[in-house]
Amino acid sequence: MLSNANIVANLIAEDMRGNSKHIEEVVTGMGADPSSRIVVLDSQAKVIYDTSENNNIKGKTLVREQILDALEGKDVVSTYKEKEVGTVVQTAVSVISNSEIAGVVYITSVASETDDFIKDIRWLFYVISIVVCILIGILSAVMADVIVSPIEKLTAKLSKADFETDGELVKFKGSIELESLAAAFNNLSGRLTEMEEKRRSFVSNASHELKTPLSSIKLLSESVLSMPEIDQETVREFMTDITGEIDRLSKIIERLLSLTKLDTEAEPLSLKVTDLNEMSQRIVKSLTPVAENKGIAITHITEKEVIGMADREKMWQVVYNITDNAIKYTPEGGKVEVGTYDDGKDIRIEVADNGVGIPEKDLDKIFDRFYRVDKARSRESGGTGLGLSIVKELVNMHGGEISVESIVDAGTRMKITIPKRLG
Ligand SMILES: Nc1ncnc2c1ncn2[C@@H]1O[C@H](COP(=O)(O)OP(=O)(O)O)[C@@H](O)[C@H]1O
Ligand SMILES: [Mg+2]
Incomplete structure (x- = not known):
C-alpha cells in the first residue's frame, strides 16, 4: 500500500x-x-x-x-x-x-484479506507447534532410552562389582562417554584394590611383627614359671631377655604411631632456613661411638654450609635413619661416608657404605613397610623394617626424592635430594 x-x-x-x-x-x-x-x-x-x-x-x-x-x-x-x-x-x-x-x-x-492471511499463518503456527511438540516428545523418549538404559546397566554392574576379584570389572561397548566412564571406574577400582592389598599386608605384617616379641616374652616367662627351683642368676638372665623384647615392642609401636601420624598429616612440615651440612655433621658425630664400637670408620665429607628450607627435626630423622642403616648393614672394619652437597636448585645428601649391599630384586621393596632383606639379621640388630618407609614419607613431604644404588657384598649408596625453596 x-x-x-x-x-x-x-x-x-x-x-x-x-x-x-x-x-x-x-x-x-x-x-x-x-x-x-x-x-x-x-x-x-x-x-x-x-x-x-x-x-x-x-x-x-x-x-x-x-x-x-x-x-x-x-x-x-x-x-x-x-x-x-x-x-x-x-x-x-x-x-x-x-x-x-x-x-x-x-x-x-x-484488511480482511490480510486478516485471513494472518489467521492462516496462526493456524499454521498451531499445527507446527503441535507437530514439533509431538516430535520432541518422541525424540526425548528415544534419547532417554538410548542414554538412561546404558547408565542403568552400568549402575547395575557397578553395584555388583566386587573389588577383590579383578581389576577389569566393567566392560562397555557403544557409547564413547560410557566407555570412558567405565574405564575411569576400572582405573579407580584398580587403585582401590591395590590400596586394599597394601592395607591388608600392612595389618598382617604389623600383627606378625608384634606377635613375635610377644611369643618370646610368653615363652621366656613360662620357662621361668615351669622351673621348680630357680636361682637368682637365671631369673635375671630371663628377665633381661624379656626386657629386650619389650623394648622391641615399644620401638615397633612407636614407629607405627609415627607412620600413622605421617599418613594422616596430623603434623605439617615446619620449614625453616636450615644448614643441612652442619646437621649431617652433627648426626655423624652422634653416631660415631656406635660405629667405632663395630670397628667402622665413619667420616663426614665437610663442605661449606648447605642452606635450604627444611623441617630440621624431620630431616634429622631421615639422615639419622639411613646413616644408622649404613652402620648396621656394614660388617666390622668397613667404612661409612656421609656428604651434603649444594646442587643449585636442590640439596643432595649421600650416605655410602661398603657393607653387605642389597640384591637387585629387593631394591625397590626396601622402602615398603616392614620389608627387610634379611629378617633375622635385621631383627638381631634391632631393626623393625619401618625405618626406610618413614624416611621415604618424610622426604616426599619435603617434595624430594630418595634413590638407592647397591651391589651385594660391595656396598650401598643412598641418595636424597630435596628442593632448596629459597626465594
Ligand atoms: N645401607 C644398607 N645396606 C644394606 N642393606 C640395607 C641398607 N639400608 C637398608 N637396607 C635393607 O633395607 C631394609 C629396610 O631398611 P629399614 O626400613 O631401615 O629397616 P630396618 O629396621 O631393618 O633397618 C633393611 O632390613 C635392609 O635389609
Ligand atoms: Mg633401619
Whole structure:
C-alpha cells in the first residue's frame, strides 16, 4: 500500500495545481482493488479527488493525524478498527512538487484479506507447534532410552562389582562417554584394590611383627614359671631377655604411631632456613661411638654450609635413619661416608657404605613397610623394617626424592635430594 501510495504521489506531482483530470486518470489507472479507497488532498488538507462512490468527500477538508503527519513530510502506515468492516489499514504519503509538499495521497483499505492471511499463518503456527511438540516428545523418549538404559546397566554392574576379584570389572561397548566412564571406574577400582592389598599386608605384617616379641616374652616367662627351683642368676638372665623384647615392642609401636601420624598429616612440615651440612655433621658425630664400637670408620665429607628450607627435626630423622642403616648393614672394619652437597636448585645428601649391599630384586621393596632383606639379621640388630618407609614419607613431604644404588657384598649408596625453596 505504501509503495502504491508513493507511485500515485510521484505520478500526480505535476498535476497538483489544477489538473484534476490527470489525477483521476492516474488513480483509476492504478486499478486498486475495490476494498481500498484513495483520497488525494492538497496542501491545505482539502480533498481534490476521492475514489469513494457513496461517501465522496471531494471538496471537503479531511483532518486526520496521519494526513497532518504526511503534510509535514512523514510517510505513515497504521491500522485502526472500524465497526462492521473490521481492521482498516491506512497510509498517507506526501506529494512533493518543486521540492515542496503540495499535497497528500491517503489510502485506506479493509484488511480482511490480510486478516485471513494472518489467521492462516496462526493456524499454521498451531499445527507446527503441535507437530514439533509431538516430535520432541518422541525424540526425548528415544534419547532417554538410548542414554538412561546404558547408565542403568552400568549402575547395575557397578553395584555388583566386587573389588577383590579383578581389576577389569566393567566392560562397555557403544557409547564413547560410557566407555570412558567405565574405564575411569576400572582405573579407580584398580587403585582401590591395590590400596586394599597394601592395607591388608600392612595389618598382617604389623600383627606378625608384634606377635613375635610377644611369643618370646610368653615363652621366656613360662620357662621361668615351669622351673621348680630357680636361682637368682637365671631369673635375671630371663628377665633381661624379656626386657629386650619389650623394648622391641615399644620401638615397633612407636614407629607405627609415627607412620600413622605421617599418613594422616596430623603434623605439617615446619620449614625453616636450615644448614643441612652442619646437621649431617652433627648426626655423624652422634653416631660415631656406635660405629667405632663395630670397628667402622665413619667420616663426614665437610663442605661449606648447605642452606635450604627444611623441617630440621624431620630431616634429622631421615639422615639419622639411613646413616644408622649404613652402620648396621656394614660388617666390622668397613667404612661409612656421609656428604651434603649444594646442587643449585636442590640439596643432595649421600650416605655410602661398603657393607653387605642389597640384591637387585629387593631394591625397590626396601622402602615398603616392614620389608627387610634379611629378617633375622635385621631383627638381631634391632631393626623393625619401618625405618626406610618413614624416611621415604618424610622426604616426599619435603617434595624430594630418595634413590638407592647397591651391589651385594660391595656396598650401598643412598641418595636424597630435596628442593632448596629459597626465594
Ligand atoms: N645401607 C644398607 N645396606 C644394606 N642393606 C640395607 C641398607 N639400608 C637398608 N637396607 C635393607 O633395607 C631394609 C629396610 O631398611 P629399614 O626400613 O631401615 O629397616 P630396618 O629396621 O631393618 O633397618 C633393611 O632390613 C635392609 O635389609
Ligand atoms: Mg633401619
